[in-house]
Amino acid sequence: MDNRSAYGGLEGDPWLQQVVVFDWQPTEILAQNAESMQLIVATCWCVLMARVVTQKLCPRSSPNFCYGMEFLLIIPPVVLLVTVASDYCTHILLLMLICSLWFLVRTQALQRACARGQFDLGGTRPTVFTLVRALTHLITAVCILAIDFSSFYRPYRKSRTFGAKLMDTGIGLFVVTMGLVSHRTRHIKDLRRSVVYAALPLLLLGLARTVALLIVGYGQDEHEYGRDMNAFFTLGLTKLCGSLTSLVARRDVHLLPLGMGLLVAHQMALSVFGLSDFVMDEDVPRSTVFSANREGLVSLPGFVAMYLLSIYLSRWLMAATLLGYSDMVKKLRRLLLLVLILWSLFGASAFAIGISRVTCNFGYVVWTLAIICTIMWVGLFGLDFVINSVLPWDPSALAVDSQEKGQLLEVQAGEGSAPKAASDRIGSFAICQSLNLNGLTFFLLAxxxxxxxxxxxxxxDRSQSESVLILLVYMFLATKAVHELLKRGVRLA
Structure with missing residues (x-):
């Protein structure tokens, strides 16, 4: 099918006199999404398996032993699936499905869940949010180095114009996870806190990265964010503009029409006024600051809309975190319905307007939210409904003394709020907790x-076996560093 978009409304500039046509293949986009989701779901399953194994086999073992067990169950499969074992992802998923069904039958998990009196989703920082953020950091960290090896599975690389590849998910997932742990800006004090503790540090990191690349002479792909912008700038500007925009909303429920309105207006600008073609046309000279960084600047409204919708999603999903059985089932059904709606919109967008990370169009926002909601549904069902019914979370089983437990602090990411005592155990789920507590530190170290x-x-120049070994050592150094911070109750960023 021939899908086209052309300039309309920018004819005043001489280099826009000709019509530029960009095509996308909907069936190819759907196939790319299927490959991306296979890897994401496989990683999620590995995390859930690690949660079961570590709590079952080593409930009172040292934190280091639990970390080592989780590392072996999570990191090698991800590294292998993005490199030498990419062709076997479907087979591995089928094996995971069989093991999951066996676990449900063997443990009678559904019957045990039905007998539970209450489901505690984790209060202000639900476990499912920890899972989402950890998956985002893990997959991104593996891919940013693995892509430099010849063993990397090339179809996972970022799309230049339209596409739904694995590495296209990166910036979108970071924006959504940032929104999930943020709050609507209610007054100037909230705005100042968001700027000082979240937006400003990200903007400074973006500036530092740009300056460092200029000094060392290491080039970057201009088609990702532009000549001078990078992911840190996009995240910082999204946080800043999102915090300003959310001042308009008087209540959390107003974030939904506000985000959707901004997203529709953004898509209109892309499709009707030709901004999409302006961004993607390689013949457009990068002669001004705007044209030189058009990818990062034009996509910003889409990311702000994504950020606002993520805050609304968080408030809607976690309006109540202490639930009875019927309320928990109702929440799972409603979230599943939302997942089905988002994936339907993704399919329609793939045929109508395409999926573009470069412009953060309507299809890309819907795609990213569909991925996040799918992970959250899997987390709520797999962790809170099934696993916690079979293996209840028992803080008393921690292999650390009360003083160490008192040191485990958790704060709202980037919000500068007062630290809160973490109720989660340091043994099981250690890697996810570490990435949740010091996600930015982990990303910078990576x-x-x-x-x-x-x-x-x-x-x-490295062989396949050498690339796998280097990736494993690299992930060990990065995850172990933040795990040591978790053990000491230290939160840097």
Whole structure:
């Protein structure tokens, strides 16, 4: 099918006199999404399996032993699936499905869930949000280094114009996870806190990265965010503009029409006024600040809309976190219905307007929210409904003393709020807790290690076995560093 978009409304500039046509293949986009979701679901399943195994086999073991067990169950499968074992992802998913069904039957988990009197989803920081953020960090960290090796599965690479590949999910998932742990800006004090503790640090990191690349002479792909912008700038500007925009909403429920209105207006600008073609046309000169960074600047309204909708999603989903059995089933059904609606909109968008990370169009926002809601449904059902019914979360089983438990602090990411005592156990779910507590620190460390590998180890010259080994060591260093911070109750960023 031939799907086209052309300029309309920007004819005043001389280089816009000709009509530029960009095509996308809906069936190819659907196939790319299927591959991306296979990897994401497989990673999620590995995390759930690690949660069961560590609590079952080593409930009173040392935190280091539990970390080592989780590392072996989570990291090697992800590394292998993005490199040498990518062709076997479907087979592995089928095996995971069989194991999951066996677990349900063997443990009578559904019957036990029915007998529970109450489901505690985790209060202000639900476990399912920890799962979502951890998956985002893990997959992104593996891919940003793995892509430099020849063993990396090339169809996972970012799309230049339209596409739904694995690495296209990165910036979108970060924006959504940022929104999930944020609040609507109610007054100037909230705005100042958001700017100082979240937006400003990200903007400074973006500036530092741009300056560092200029100094070392290491180029970046202009088609991702532009000549000077990068992911940190996009996240910082999204937080800043999202906080300003949310001042308009008087209540959390107003975030839904506000976000949807902004998203529709953004899509109109892309489709009707030709901004999509302006961004994607390689013949457009990068002669001004706007044209040089058009990818990052034009996509910003879409990311702000995504951020607002994520805050609404968080408020809607966690309006009540102490639920009876019937209320829990009702929440699962409603979330499943939302998942089905989002995936239907994704399919329609794939045929009508395409899926574009570069412009953050309507289809990309819907796609990202569909992925997040799917993970959250799997988390609510798998963790809170099934696993916690079979293996209840028992803080008294911690292999640390009360003083260490008192040091485990958790704060709202980027909001500068007062620390809260973490109720989760440090043994099981250790990697996810570590990434939740120091996600930005982990991401920065992963970027530094990626730079070091590229400078000293020349990844393009490495064999498949060498690339896998390097990736495993790299992920061990990054995850172990934040795990040590978790053990000491230290939160850097």
């Amino acid at each position: 970027n530094l290690l990626t730079g070091g590998v590229n400078i000293f180890l020349k990844p393009e």
